[in-house]
Amino acid sequence: MYLIKNLQYHFMKDLGLPALMRFSQRTKKRRPKKLDTCFGPPLTSTGRLKEIMTRHYLLSRYAEGARPVAWVTSGAPVELLRAFEFYTFYPENHGALCGAQKVGSELCEVAEGKGYSQDLCSYARIDLGVCFSGRTPVGKLPKPDLLFASNNICQTVVYWYKVLAYHWKVPLILFDTPYNFKDIADSDISYMVGQLEEMIPVLEEVSGKEFNYQRFQDVIRLAKEASLTWGEVLATMKARPAPMTIFDAFGHLAPIVSLRGLPVALNYYRVLLNELNDRVKKGIGAITDERKRLMWDNIAIWYKVRDLSNRFAERGMNFVAATYTNAWAETISYLDINHPFESLAKAYSLVILNNNLNHRFELMERLVKEYGVDGLVIHSARSCKPYSVGQYDIKRLLMDRLGVPSVVIEADIADSRVFSEEQTRTRLEAFFEAMEA
Amino acid sequence: MAKREEYIDKEKKEKGKKLFGIFPAQYPREILWAMNVLPVEIWDPPLEVIHANAHLQPYICSVVRLGLELILQGKCEGLDGFLFPHTCDSIQNLSSIVSDYLGVKKPCYFFYHPKSPYQDSSRVYYLEQLKGLVARLEKQLGPLDSSQLKHRVQQGQEVARVLKQLYDLRVQGELEASNADFYRVVRRGEYLSPDDFLPLLEEFLAAAKGSAQGGPAVIMSGVLPNPKEILTLLDELGVRIAHDDLLNCSRRLLVPPSRADDPFEALTESYFAMPPCTTKDSSVSERVDDLLAKVEQSNAKGVIFYMVKFCEPELFDVPQLTGELRKRGVATLLIDCELNQNLSGQLATRVEAFFEMIS
Numbered sequence: 005m006y007l008i009k010n011l012q013y014h015f016m017k018d019l020g021l022p023a024l025m026r027f028s029q030r031t032k033k034r035r036p037k038k039l040d041t042c043f044g045p046p047l048t049s050t051g052r053l054k055e056i057m058t059r060h061y062l063l064s065r066y067a068e069g070a071r072p073v074a075w076v077t078s079g080a081p082v083e084l085l086r087a088f089e090f091y092t093f094y095p096e097n098h099g100a101l102c103g104a105q106k107v108g109s110e111l112c113e114v115a116e117g118k119g120y121s122q123d124l125c126s127y128a129r130i131d132l133g134v135c136f137s138g139r140t141p142v143g144k145l146p147k148p149d150l151l152f153a154s155n156n157i158c159q160t161v162v163y164w165y166k167v168l169a170y171h172w173k174v175p176l177i178l179f180d181t182p183y184n185f186k187d188i189a190d191s192d193i194s195y196m197v198g199q200l201e202e203m204i205p206v207l208e209e210v211s212g213k214e215f216n217y218q219r220f221q222d223v224i225r226l227a228k229e230a231s232l233t234w235g236e237v238l239a240t241m242k243a244r245p246a247p248m249t250i251f252d253a254f255g256h257l258a259p260i261v262s263l264r265g266l267p268v269a270l271n272y273y274r275v276l277l278n279e280l281n282d283r284v285k286k287g288i289g290a291i292t293d294e295r296k297r298l299m300w301d302n303i304a305i306w307y308k309v310r311d312l313s314n315r316f317a318e319r320g321m322n323f324v325a326a327t328y329t330n331a332w333a334e335t336i337s338y339l340d341i342n343h344p345f346e347s348l349a350k351a352y353s354l355v356i357l358n359n360n361l362n363h364r365f366e367l368m369e370r371l372v373k374e375y376g377v378d379g380l381v382i383h384s385a386r387s388c389k390p391y392s393v394g395q396y397d398i399k400r401l402l403m404d405r406l407g408v409p410s411v412v413i414e415a416d417i418a419d420s421r422v423f424s425e426e427q428t429r430t431r432l433e434a435f436f437e438a439m440e441a
Numbered sequence: 442m443a444k445r446e447e448y449i450d451k452e453k454k455e456k457g458k459k460l461f462g463i464f465p466a467q468y469p470r471e472i473l474w475a476m477n478v479l480p481v482e483i484w485d486p487p488l489e490v491i492h493a494n495a496h497l498q499p500y501i502c503s504v505v506r507l508g509l510e511l512i513l514q515g516k517c518e519g520l521d522g523f524l525f526p527h528t529c530d531s532i533q534n535l536s537s538i539v540s541d542y543l544g545v546k547k548p549c550y551f552f553y554h555p556k557s558p559y560q561d562s563s564r565v566y567y568l569e570q571l572k573g574l575v576a577r578l579e580k581q582l583g584p585l586d587s588s589q590l591k592h593r594v595q596q597g598q599e600v601a602r603v604l605k606q607l608y609d610l611r612v613q614g615e616l617e618a619s620n621a622d623f624y625r626v627v628r629r630g631e632y633l634s635p636d637d638f639l640p641l642l643e644e645f646l647a648a649a650k651g652s653a654q655g656g657p658a659v660i661m662s663g664v665l666p667n668p669k670e671i672l673t674l675l676d677e678l679g680v681r682i683a684h685d686d687l688l689n690c691s692r693r694l695l696v697p698p699s700r701a702d703d704p705f706e707a708l709t710e711s712y713f714a715m716p717p718c719t720t721k722d723s724s725v726s727e728r729v730d731d732l733l734a735k736v737e738q739s740n741a742k743g744v745i746f747y748m749v750k751f752c753e754p755e756l757f758d759v760p761q762l763t764g765e766l767r768k769r770g771v772a773t774l775l776i777d778c779e780l781n782q783n784l785s786g787q788l789a790t791r792v793e794a795f796f797e798m799i800s
Binding site for chain 2: 059118119120121123124125128158159160162163164166167169176178180182183185186189191194195198199202248360361362365385386388389390392393394396397401405414
């Protein structure tokens, strides 16, 4: 049975799905795109991105039984799992996709019907809604053999994954990353290294494969190169005009989150980087009249990305930096194939959300200066407390110390029911006035 | 006994103790006692939230909101430091707001405790965390006297032993104290020195032994018994809280005794032997088993989930816990409210309806 499933998986991965997607591309009726005069020409790499992510999700249908399947949090050190050839699925990425396709709220309601409070993270509610109903815009999700979470991005993912472990009756591995209140101590690093080493026998048992150190090093190299390239991609937005917007980057983020450590992610970012560098050389901007440059704080409001993108572009305002997209480029330089465990501990524990608020302010200050940011839009996300608690103080400090004006949008990442159109419009109008004054 | 503020003031002025404001929930209080510090826990100060709203979004729980308000209203001036255990995302970030942004001129300490599922590395790390905390505190407070620590660890175990006796009597229906009285006494441990808390508990134990009222028994689960009005309402209805699964009560106070001679080893052993808790990321299965055991021991007819609004760690587990309880015919009631708010008429009606169901 395993052999058949494995053959089917590899056939679909290497031949079936690529052929299916080529066929689908050829037969797709192309509607003429309405050209918006606010925006520059669209990125051609976006087509390749869609192919990669569609293939990733389609492949998940064939993964069950053929490969060990792990559901993984976005900040977990997936490199270790890659060494055991897990097929990895990212519920947060899927939650964002559901939010963007505007089905987040109805999936949240499924979870709420089972007793999960509306005050809980909407990614978690969407995911639980999918588990309970089987409904997903991608067709079907693979059942996990393992759950892998790290609390470096929030404690919420652990509460959520505990529920998943109870629901699916599969093991949960936690990578516990001590919060960096002042400094990460040697004892913190030793603790994290110890945990990574303790995971190996569990991963061997679940995957049925022995740990291959050489493969592990290869994965770390690929992950590091992909993340550094992602960092270069983001850095192209230092150019004036910026060759893409952060709203584009929210989409292009998917491979570094979901496919980190695989060649496909690195190859994709090389293609994207070439295209962006070419646009910089030619002076092609993401928006046609870039007059103000903005920074975004927090996760995207997935169901409003297009709408917000248009609203800002109409006023010649482009988002050129975000603390969120930067998170997958910020600490990965710590990765070192010669010290894989220690370097994973550092790279994953020093991420923005596991760090004190002074660190966050300093990061934002650096981004403001390096990217020539004129203003900040702060998304206060009900779902994400570690990102949101402290934002009011950051807003005040950025104004006091750097004179950067900002606006807070009270919303949510994927549950559109809590978005107030009226309140957002009023706040944005005041912000636009301040920026244009 | 003196009221909280008077007592704390007296401990500082007359006994020369340092005062530390402690945010919820799990921390090694014995280390502080041994360093001549009185830990004063900040759970639900009776304040109106005014200033904290400028720092915290409306969707942050009232434990965090009230704690920050206490600082912003200048009511922590007499304190010599703060300790923030790593309890949840909101307290984690609150620690940084207080330490990095508010300009509070007091030492702020952070205590990270490892999360479940525990491995060998967790135990090693917890021990190192205890010693690391001591090293940081010593810079402010001077060297730790190891014999004092040993004494305080023993005292902590004695406190836990008497508390367990009280809980056991309550489970068996042999403690005649009302719900309100029981929790009033238990919660005095949030600020009393063990030198005073222990005699208080023993006195209470001696005075309150006796048959409990004959109404149905329930278990209370959640963070803390606030709003307190529910305790009085249950007393009026004749409902006895026979046991609890409250973060600030049984989950951290019923510490199993350790036989380790070394005080750090003893504290480590106790931490890992404590009842399952959301703030330690205990699995749902462990929590289900623990709650079912409490129901069985106390012959409880129902479980009241008394939630602080927006408390994610607690709210995530509730559907599984209620599901398992209902499968076994145990009634459940979920109440989700802000701290220090009076129990609304609607909530009181729900409690009364619950009482009728389990009677």
